[in-house]
Amino acid sequence: MSLSPQFLDELRARTPLSTLIGKSVKVTKAGREYKACCPFHNEKTPSFTINDEKGFYHCFGCGAHGDAIRWMTEQRGLPFMDAVKELALAAGLDVPAPDPRAAKKAETARGLHDAMAAAQNWFVEQLGGIEGAEARAYLDKRGLSEATRKAFGIGFAPDxxxxxxxxxxxxxxxxxxxxxxLIQPEVDGGKARDPYDRFRGRLMIPIRDARGRVIAFGGRILGAGEPKYLNSPDTPLFDKGRTLYNIDKALPAARQAGRVIVVEGYMDVIALAQAGIHECVAPLGTALTEHQIERLWKMVDVPILCFDGDSAGIRAADRAALRALPMLRPGHSLSFVTLPQGQDPDDMVRGKGAKAFEACLKGAKPLVERLWQHEREAGSIDTPEARAGLQQRLNDQVATIADPLVRKEYGKAVQDRFFLEFGWGWRKSERNAVRGFIARSLEEVSPKLATISQRVERMTHRAILLGLSRLPQILYSHREQIVALHMPTATLTEWKNLLIRASFERPALEENLLDAILADSSLGPIERRNIQHDLGFSFFRPGADPTMAEQDLVEVIEILRFEQELTAQLARHESALYAQGDESWISSEDWDQRQALLAQKRQNDERVMALKANIEEQLLAA
Known part of the structure; x- marks a missing residue:
């Protein structure tokens, strides 16, 4: 139905906006305007203004803006025409007559709504009657109070x-x-048979639209039998793929709470509401549809999908994630909560209370994590070919995202998770830690804290760690020597231990850790220079031949490790000689051994000096 701009302008002019909003939000006069705490986001200081003269509201906190009709559609969740009709009735205006076909359709809908309301009243009466005793006992067993039964309109259909x-x-x-x-049987042998009641011997749960009108029912069987839950079929009032159970109560609750929680079934919604969590909805016996996802996004930007911890719940989470993927747009997504195995929200709040459920919600995972987990568990990842298959599946899923910005960000995110899982990248915590080690170890070679010999030793070992950070593959080929290599300071020891620990945790580290640190835009020019310029070892020089760099790094590690053993051996030998008490008794054999050890040490020192690229001159000039 088309409405003229003149009619809509007259409708807005006749609707005092502050009075309309004041029915559900506390408003206070502020000069020529009114103020309130914004109903579209949580706040303690009012930033929501209402201007009756101009006929609009505006929130300076979240940007919500609109007129009387927008208020009814956004805050109340009404369809446009329903909002117009309700405002027109209050303003004493007649809505322009629709065309005859639309009028007939509306008249039919009114009759259907009346029939559904009558059915609802009758089911409630039956619950309180003699035949409803079993149903009442079932509700008592589920712990549902009389107030909850009344709030949700629970009834009973006799058998x-x-x-x-x-x-x-x-x-x-x-x-x-x-x-x-009613169910109309097919014609049998040319003879029409009478229709009969669809719902028999079931607990009846009404399904309402956003305006609170009953449009369908869900019936739960009492005792044994299939199906456990029976829903109304699709009708002119009810499309199960477009409807969410409890939408009428969840809409205002979600505005207040700033979230909406999707659970699997009616009883979960009802149990959570009894526990004080009212912003919950449920799909109606089917996987979450595109229409339902769009409806959820009109309520909040990132709905929380909470599924049972069994295999069916996991499958439902995966289906929802894959269905939402092509629809993602900036700011709009889904998050996922999987409850412990064998529990649903109803079980949890009845057994452990609302706090236990809230604790689970705090662990909600983003959709990208659900996607990763789904594809990660879809097949083997034990071989390079299998991991390539995982990458291909992830790339195929990401390619379905229509929005180019979101698609780009998802591509980066799944790649990061791939590298994190299989060990080809460095964690943010590791990058930050090594960044700190670089800065602190540079301070430790200042003339104020060390002599020339100490500075040379510290800078040499620091250079080895810088080389290992650039060439982490050496951590795997020479791990034993690196583990045994003594570091002269606590900072260098922590740095070495971090690198070794990372090599044990992950099967392969191929990323240059220093490049990963330098990619951080927060680095200042001085810190960046200190990371980029250090000793002139080939394994640290930019542009050095990779093979030579690896060979030189391994040689320095082996020399220092050998020298470490040589120094200890020389100390033990001299200690044994001096223990004799008289140097004149030192045998020529012992003396020759001592001289051989000293000669070997000098050779090692000379080789390291050559690899250091005149480090002493650099230090003296510093």
Whole structure:
């Protein structure tokens, strides 16, 4: 139906916006305007203004802006025409008459709504009657209070093929069949058979639209039988792929809480509401659809999907993630919570209370994590070919994202997780730690803290760690020698231990850690220079031949490791000689051994000196 701009302008002019908003939000006069705490996001200091003269509201905190009609559609969750009709009724305006076909359709819908409301009242009456005793006992067992039963309109359908039909006979069989309350059998042998009640011997849970009108039912069987839950079929009032259970109550609650939680079933929603968590909805026996996801995004930017910890719950989470993926847009996504194995929200709040459920919600994972987990568990990852298959599957999924910005960010995110999982990249915590080690170890070679010999020793060992950070593959080929290599300061020891620990945790580290640190835009020019310029070892010089760099790094490690053993051996030898008490008794054999050890040490020192590229001159000039 098309409405003229003139009618809509008249409707807005006749609607005092502060009065309309004041029905659900506390407003206070502030000069020529009104102020309130914004109902679209949580705040303690009012930043939401209402201007009756101009006919709009605006929040300076979250940017929410609109007129009376927008208020009804956004805050109340009403469809546009329903919002217009409700405002027009309050303003004393007649909505322009629709065309005859639309009028007939609206009249039919009114009749269907009346029939559904009558059915709802009848089911509630039956719950309180003699035949409802078993249903009441079941609700008592589930711990649902009388107030909760009333709030959700829970009723009971007796185990009869015709009681509802008889109670609602004034509406006629055709209308009751159209609502889905009766089943019309097929013609048998040319003879039409009477329709019969669809719901029999079931606990009845009404499904309402955003305006709170009953449009369908979900019936839970009492005792044994299949199906456990039976929903109304699709009707002119009810499309299960576009409807969310409890949408009428969850809309205002979600505005207040700033979140909406999607759970698997009716009883989860009801149990959570009884526990004080009202911003919950559930799909209606099907996987979450694109229409339902869009409906959720009208409520909040990132709905929380909470699934049971069993295999069915995991499959439901995966289906929702893959269905939402092509629809993602900046700022809009889903997050996922998987409950412990064998538990659903109803079990959890009844057994451990709302705090336990809230604790689970704090661990919600983003959609990208759900996608990674789904593909990660889809097949083997034990071989290079299998890991390549994982990358291909991830890339194929990311390619389905329509929005180019989101698609680009997802590509980067899954690549980061791939490298993190399989050990080809450095963690942020490791990058930050090594950044600190570089700075502190540079301070340790200042003339104020060390002599020339100490500075040379520290700079040499520091250069080895810088080389290992650039060429982490050496951590795997010479791990034993590196583990045994003594570091002259605590900072250098911590640095070495971090590198060794990373090599044990991950099967391969191929990324240049220093390049990863230098990629951080927060580095200042001085810190960047200190990382880029150090001793002139080939394994640290930019542009050095990679093979030579690796060979030189390994040679320095082996020389220092050998020298470490040589120094200890020389000390033990001299200690044994001096223990004799008289140097004149030193044998020529002992003396020759001592001289050989000293000669070997001099050769090692000379080789390291050659590899150091005149480090002493650099230090003296510093």
């Amino acid at each position: 009869s093929r015709g009681k509802l039909r008889g109670a609602l006979k004034e509406f006629g069989d055709p209308m009751l069949v159209e609502t889905g309350m």
